[in-house]
Amino acid sequence: MAEIENRPSNFIRQIIDKDLQSGLHSSVSTRFPPEPNGYLHIGHAKSICLNFGIAQDYQGTCNLRFDDTNPEKEDMDFVNSIKEDVSWLGFTWQGEARYSSNYFDQLYMFARELIEKGLAYVDFSSQETVRALRGTLKEPGQNSPYRDTSIEENLAHFEKMRAGDYKEGECSLRAKIDMSSSFMCMRDPVIYRVKFAHHHQTGDKWCIYPMYDFTHCISDAIEGITHSLCTLEFQDNRRLYDWVIENISIDCTPRQYEFSRLNLEYTVLSKRKLIQLVDDKHVDGWDDPRMPTIAGIRRRGYTPSSVREFCLRIGVTKMDNLVEMSMLEACIREEMNVSAPRRMAVLEPLRVVIENYPEDQVEWLDAINHPMDDTMGTRKVPFTKELFIEREDFKESANKKFKRLVLEKEVRLRNAYFLKANRCDKDDKGEITTVYCTYDADTLGKDPEDGRKAKGVIHWVSASEGKPAEIRLYDRLFTVPNPAGEDEFTATINPESLIIKQGIVEPSLADAPIASAFQFERTGYFCVDKDSTPENLVFNRTVGLRDTWAKQNQG
């Protein structure tokens, strides 16, 4: 109960509260209704969390319904991936997954009912004519010459449509509403069209398919949906939704409410653009970790609970929005901070030789797996004469603000000893190749007795015992906050959205299972990519650690 009280309310929950209090409804039923013509993305997650979250909190139900009225664009691969993604997010739909196509027979009969009431007619006008007669935003439309065909003839035509006697585009069934309506969707909308297409659910049974506006409301009513939640662009369509429900014989009155869709900075969330990114090979596929798809963010290392938390935090309103990426990142950092075991990994290795350390000695030092959680225990980390440190953690000279290794100065090697840099080698290009150091054997697990202080703490990995690993670092996919607003959004793709490092990781990481997650101390949260093998370890950086120092030094 307390959990429910902690849920942020929103205008939809307030409507539900009222409907429950007034007795309009005694229980709540929602549905998540994707068209199986693409992969789900973080925007869908918002809708999923809304619909399933309401069902959970009000002890109601939420159906998964595939809005599959356009077979040419849909297929089973998409329905399967959608089921997988909804499940991954942690939600369970009521009963079996539904399909709008389950209702094709009923839909057909309701269409007949409309014809019988004189509220629908078969129009043989060409699509061009239909468009021309529809009028414009500011001018009313004109009636179709087929608008006054008799009910009997319309019934016969519709039957012939179903029988396959008419070609695609030859005619359509239109609701007879109002050609002068200020709502364009009410100007005698097409509700059935001819399509000789194979359907993934109904096969070749049908050659006419109902349109969204006719199908959705009826499907909701059939399923007993009380609150039908969709995005803002359907606000006008609500008039048609209500018109259909009012004019057919069905004893359920679902209500549609619209909320604003999610927009996320530095990415795109439209199906068309996502398809383009994949088809034009700007990314490696639907599950590329840079993609805002559920599959992509999952592979990137986001957890279901972090995505749910994000959806909770962004709220539900009717306001157009462009949410900052930092909102999403904060959710996964917060979770990983408490759950991810710490490890050491060097992304860009620089060789360190400890001159006063025995040649072939390997010391297995204890390292704590989590600074705030003793139950996560410890592990052994090998310490040897040659180590790798992060290239950016060493400078020949630096100012006081540089809390890392500097010639003649001392730092603490994380989980190990104090280390002092004596000199370094460079190649012909002036690039530092090796740093020669000495360590203080009396500083393991304690500070030096003479009170010396380390300039900082840096991570490291044994050169001989560490494992090479491919480390994939990701940056925003686009260089502008709102690529969708550009003339050609692909022109703003960030060429450095993926940077691959050949790093070295501590040996305990060698057998980490795919998808397992860690904090690589000082560099971020990482997970094992599906490409990873024992011979070729691959890690994805989910998100970096918060780095106030780097920010301040950017100017």
Add this chain to the structure above:
RNA sequence: UGGGGUAUAGCCAAGUUGGUAAGGCAGCGGGUUUUGAUCCCGCCAUUCGUAGGUUCGAGUCCUGCUACCCCAGCCA
């Protein structure tokens, strides 16, 4: 004067009968720290798109204006 919507901090967002602007993210100070992380402490809207009006009192009510989003698929 087509219609439908939306305007509260850099971003997201509470604010429901008018009573004196929640919270989160980001940011900024300071403390702790063997992660420049975490954690802790403090700061961050005299003002709610704008101009008027009503009122003792307006983010909430009224009027005008402005900006932005959506609608002319046999897509959803």
